[in-house]
Amino acid sequence: MNLKRIGNQTVVFSNPSVILSSYSVVGPMEGQGPLGKTFNKVWQDNINGNTSWEVAETKMLEEAMEGAVKQSQIKKDEIDYLLAGDLLNQIISANFAARTMGIPFIGLYGACSTMALSMSVGTMLIDGGFARKVLVGVSSHHDTAERQYRLPTEQGGQRAMSAQWTVTGAGSLVLGQSGEGPRITAATIGRIVDFGETDANNMGAAMAPAVADTVINHFQDMNRTPEDYDLIISGDLGSVGLNLTQEVLKKSGLHFQNFSDCGVLIYDKSQDAHAGASGCGCSAVVFAGHIMEKIKSGQYKRVLLVGSGALHSPTSSLQGESIPGIGHAVVIEA
Incomplete structure (x- = not known):
């Protein structure tokens, strides 16, 4: 095998x-x-x-x-x-x-x-x-x-x-399995990371440690650096979660010039989305639209998409449970 x-x-x-x-x-x-x-x-x-x-x-x-x-x-x-x-x-x-x-x-x-x-x-x-x-x-x-x-x-x-x-x-x-288009060449499946965040209005903080953990493991597993990618983009950390994730990654020795977030890109400040966007549809529409356009035009040759998730429910939040975070990464190449 x-x-x-x-x-x-x-x-x-x-x-x-x-x-x-x-x-x-x-x-x-x-x-x-x-x-x-x-x-x-x-x-x-x-x-x-x-x-x-x-x-x-x-x-x-x-x-x-x-x-x-x-x-x-x-x-x-x-x-x-x-x-x-x-x-x-x-x-x-x-x-x-x-x-x-x-x-x-x-x-x-x-x-x-x-x-x-x-x-x-x-x-x-x-x-x-x-x-x-x-x-x-x-x-x-x-x-x-x-x-x-x-x-x-x-x-x-x-x-x-x-x-x-x-x-x-x-x-x-x-x-x-065949045809014309970008290829999905690798995936890093995340593990649950929970640092005890309980505020459902601060999901970026809940997801940030899990995304950082997946990114660190991805680079270690693949023996790659951030420079091997044209774009590294998280799903929907928003501005709060993105800043926290970057801080964690810097402490791990990873410095990024090409790290962004779908939740930061999809709205502008005039739309009053506060910390940005979230939701399953956030990374789905940004990837299917904006990122696919950039790949097809040749601007991006290799992209790392790191989906971020806050795995809580209304019941668990009402019972005082913390919010487990998850991050799954996929490599897309032109």
Whole structure:
């Protein structure tokens, strides 16, 4: 058996998956942000004529996945597996979207790291010979997340300055065993890191240690340095979490000139998102749109995407539990 795992946590793929297509659908706030032109479709409002925010999120995810399939120019029945997830209890957006798609379904939950996790698992399926083509889909919605995790938006509660704004968006990729497009060549699966943060309004601080741990292990496992990448980008640490992660990495001897965060990029200061963006859809739409554009144009040759997730629930927070963090990293090469 040819073991593909190297070091502590990393897998290097013998047969990398190819990203055959990408598609992103976002809400109006995301469309008005600095990356607005990189998204395939922008809704005019967060409900888009549906009966509830939750139904709207499901429809948004369906649109993103249908768009990715159409752009790939392959038939839906050629896809072996659908890997999808979201933020809601029992990943209902993904479940209901999968009901419509009619593709064998593997539901995944990694909180806001779900896009990177899905890309990793999808490539493992292809590299292992278990699939030829895999559809990946991830979503979040500001209003559904607020209702579940915090307070109904109708109450107009005051948000802490460390809080992040959940992205209304869905991103999707079609991965194949061959074809034209960027390749996913390696993945570093993260481990839970929990430093005792209990404030659900400061998820950046909860996720930062886990992201730093994954990045450190990735470079050790791969025997690489930050200079080996054109871009190293975390999922949704926001400004607070990004600064904390950079501090931890500096103390470990890693200095970055090319480290950014999807949650920092997607909104500008005039949009009053406080510490930036969060949500499964954050890294999904930034990667499917902005980053894929940069890779296809030749500006980025090798990118390290580190999905970050805060693995808490309303129940665990109400019971005083801390917020476990996770980080999953994938290497994408032109």
